[in-house]
Amino acid sequence: MSFTPNIVGFACQWCTYAGADLAGNLRAKYPPSIKLIKVPCSGRVEPEYIMEAFANGADGVLVGGCHFGDCHYKSGNYKTANRMKILSQLLEDSGFDRNRFRLEWISGAEGYRFAEVVDAFTKELQELGPNPLKGGNGHGR
Amino acid sequence: MADKLKTAFLLAGGCAGCEMSVVDLSEALVDALGSLEIVFWAPTVADVKYKDLEDMPDKFIDLAFVDGMIRNSENLHTVKVLRQKSKVLVAFGACASLGGIAAMGDLHTKEELFRQAYKTSFSTDNPDGVYPTPEYLLDGKYNLTIPTFLDNCSTIDQVVGVDYYVGGCPPHPSFVGHLVGAILSGKLPPAGSWLTGGKAVCDACKRNPAITGQERLPVGEIKRTVDDRPDPDKCLLQQGYMCFGPVTQGDCGGSCLNVNIPCRGCGGPIPGIKDFGARCVSMLASSMADEEVAAQFIEKYNNMAKLVYRYSHTVSKLNHRIAEHKEAGARQDV
Numbered sequence: 001m002s003f004t005p006n007i008v009g010f011a012c013q014w015c016t017y018a019g020a021d022l023a024g025n026l027r028a029k030y031p032p033s034i035k036l037i038k039v040p041c042s043g044r045v046e047p048e049y050i051m052e053a054f055a056n057g058a059d060g061v062l063v064g065g066c067h068f069g070d071c072h073y074k075s076g077n078y079k080t081a082n083r084m085k086i087l088s089q090l091l092e093d094s095g096f097d098r099n100r101f102r103l104e105w106i107s108g109a110e111g112y113r114f115a116e117v118v119d120a121f122t123k124e125l126q127e128l129g130p131n132p133l134k135g136g137n138g139h140g141r
Numbered sequence: 142m143a144d145k146l147k148t149a150f151l152l153a154g155g156c157a158g159c160e161m162s163v164v165d166l167s168e169a170l171v172d173a174l175g176s177l178e179i180v181f182w183a184p185t186v187a188d189v190k191y192k193d194l195e196d197m198p199d200k201f202i203d204l205a206f207v208d209g210m211i212r213n214s215e216n217l218h219t220v221k222v223l224r225q226k227s228k229v230l231v232a233f234g235a236c237a238s239l240g241g242i243a244a245m246g247d248l249h250t251k252e253e254l255f256r257q258a259y260k261t262s263f264s265t266d267n268p269d270g271v272y273p274t275p276e277y278l279l280d281g282k283y284n285l286t287i288p289t290f291l292d293n294c295s296t297i298d299q300v301v302g303v304d305y306y307v308g309g310c311p312p313h314p315s316f317v318g319h320l321v322g323a324i325l326s327g328k329l330p331p332a333g334s335w336l337t338g339g340k341a342v343c344d345a346c347k348r349n350p351a352i353t354g355q356e357r358l359p360v361g362e363i364k365r366t367v368d369d370r371p372d373p374d375k376c377l378l379q380q381g382y383m384c385f386g387p388v389t390q391g392d393c394g395g396s397c398l399n400v401n402i403p404c405r406g407c408g409g410p411i412p413g414i415k416d417f418g419a420r421c422v423s424m425l426a427s428s429m430a431d432e433e434v435a436a437q438f439i440e441k442y443n444n445m446a447k448l449v450y451r452y453s454h455t456v457s458k459l460n461h462r463i464a465e466h467k468e469a470g471a472r473q474d475v
Contacts, residue, residue, distance in 0.1 A: 046419065046420070046423055047416075047419035047420070047422045047423050048414070048415050048416045048419040048420060048423070048458075050419070051415075051416045051419045051457075051458035051459060052415065052416070052458060054458065054459060055458040055459065078431070079426065079427050081432050081435075082426035082427070082429050082431070082432060082434075082435045083422060083423050083426035083427070085426075085432060085435045085436065085439070086422045086425065086426050086435055086438065086439060086445065087419070087422050089439045089445045090418060090419075090422055090445040090446055090449060091459070092445075093248075093444050093445045093446035093447070094248070094446040094450075094457070094459045094460075095248065095446075095459075096459055133459070
């Protein structure tokens with residue numbers, strides 16, 4: 001049986017969360033690997049949350065926000081972009097695979113794209129295997 | 142006054158800088174001896190042996206300070222013994238409470254560390270490639286031992302229960318006096334708390350834009366202290382020098398900032414931070430103008446983990462090598 005990664009998704013309520021909703025309405029198929037957490041803005045996602053998710057055994061973390069220029073709060077996603085770029089480097093320098101972390105801009109109209117992103121990320125994580133910190137799904141919920 | 146307060150200092154895997162800081166109390170320390178009795182201060186100051194500590198009755202010591210992290214089997218043993226003999230145990234300084242400088246060694250394997258320390262460093266002359274051997278039989282009859290290097294660093298609270306934390310590299314000696322006063326008056330803060338002020342370095346920093354009236358703008362160019370000489374009156378972050386002041390406890394009074402050096406976080410995280418490095422990333426990135434500046438930052442500082450976890454790698458969320466010799470009663474969450 002192939003390994004089903006456990007992905008924690010932080011989705012901005014204005015774009016990516018709406019995109020995920022649309023993916024459902026469109027009957028777009030994607031693996032049941034992602035657990036979405038609705039946040040007011042991707043700029044609200046502290047790098048600490050991502051660390052916490054990894055420390056608790058998440059195999060992957062996806063942060064989804066609005067495209068540049070679309071942020072409901074004008075500049076939230078620009079700050080996210082800066083933070084996540086540096087955070088990725090920090091993950092790598094801490095001896096962690098930076099590919100376990102993804103930042104994607106998915107608008108409320110991109111239901112199919114949301115499904116594609118989750119599908120591609122799940123496949124990539126299946127190749128990477130379980131999170132070395134906890135062993136991922138294998139150790140129960 | 143009742144009996145003198147029995148006080149102990151133990152140097153674990155540190156550099157003794159914290160103890161130098163206590164000694165810096167100079168005359169004040171001599172005056173304090175009126176209410177303090179130093180029953181144990183090893184291996185640096187007092188003429189006592191570890192065996193003397195082991196021979197003390199349990200809970201004999203009123204107030205014990207540990208400085209330095211757990212790096213080898215000797216540190217592990219003595220800290221456990223000290224915990225047993227003490228009523229109040231304080232993790233004193235950045236190493237004891239957060240991991241400290243040496244904890245960055247955990248980003249490398251033991252082999253890499255040994256190769257660097259005993260073979261490849263330029264001041265080393267070791268043609269036979271001799272490594273420390275924890276046990277050695279000399280002349281076939283003398284069994285000699287030295288402490289074993291553990292697989293990873295630990296903070297004190299990853300091994301035994303810790304009552305209070307003090308950050309700083311080194312901590313300000315006033316904390317010793319502060320704690321002695323609190324114990325003598327019976328007004329101890331709740332166990333598990335930091336004894337520090339909890340305010341950020343910026344709060345104590347003279348360059349704080351809130352004081353100088355400087356306008357805060359997004360940073361457009363990243364600099365290192367080797368690049369240029371910072372303006373001594375303006376906020377370092379505003380000048381592009383990456384300073385951790387906003388997320389670090391400022392009991393130091395901004396001493397590094399006073400000499401034109403950016404803060405690197407030895408004071409420990411301000412309350413509410415679960416992972417110092419991640420919050421540093423968040424804080425620094427928010428001050429940058431755009432992604433190109435973030436790229437420049439990554440380019441200029443070549444190891445992000447060693448930069449943001451300069452003093453706190455051991456307690457970082459992503460630390461792969463959390464100690465496994467933790468006992469009941471140790472702090473669960475960091």
